[in-house]
Amino acid sequence: MELNGYRIMWLFVFFDLPTETKKDRRNASLFRKNLLKDGFTMMQYSVYVRHCASSESADVHENRIHLLLPPLGKVSLLRITDKQFGNILNFWGKAEVPKAPQPTQLELF
Numbered sequence: 001m002e003l004n005g006y007r008i009m010w011l012f013v014f015f016d017l018p019t020e021t022k023k024d025r026r027n028a029s030l031f032r033k034n035l036l037k038d039g040f041t042m043m044q045y046s047v048y049v050r051h052c053a054s055s056e057s058a059d060v061h062e063n064r065i066h067l068l069l070p071p072l073g074k075v076s077l078l079r080i081t082d083k084q085f086g087n088i089l090n091f092w093g094k095a096e097v098p099k100a101p102q103p104t105q106l107e108l109f
Contacts (some may be wrong), residue, residue, distance in 0.1 A: 008082035
């Protein structure tokens with residue numbers, strides 16, 4: 001199968017979780033740890049991103065996140081194509097930060 005920038009997906013998870021109580025903090029921490037276990041990378045403190053080889057792969061990870069949802073707080077998911085992801089501009093202060101290298105894709109045949 002040929003790599004296609006419109007078929008490859010990036011899955012973003014945005015969340016705002018309560019941290020008022022010890023139980024809330026534990027739930028928020030567990031949610032973050034589970035995102036990392038599932039291959040997500042922290043982009044910002046409450047924004048995680050994961051490369052998915054296809055829309056079907058993104059479906060699998062969305063379903064996993066649904067099972068990991070903490071009892072309180074807001075979690076949002078956004079799926080974009082690799083082409084769209086390539087248009088992201090990142091800034092630290094006034095200086096533009098280079099984009100992270102694209103993950104390597106294993107191609108068989």
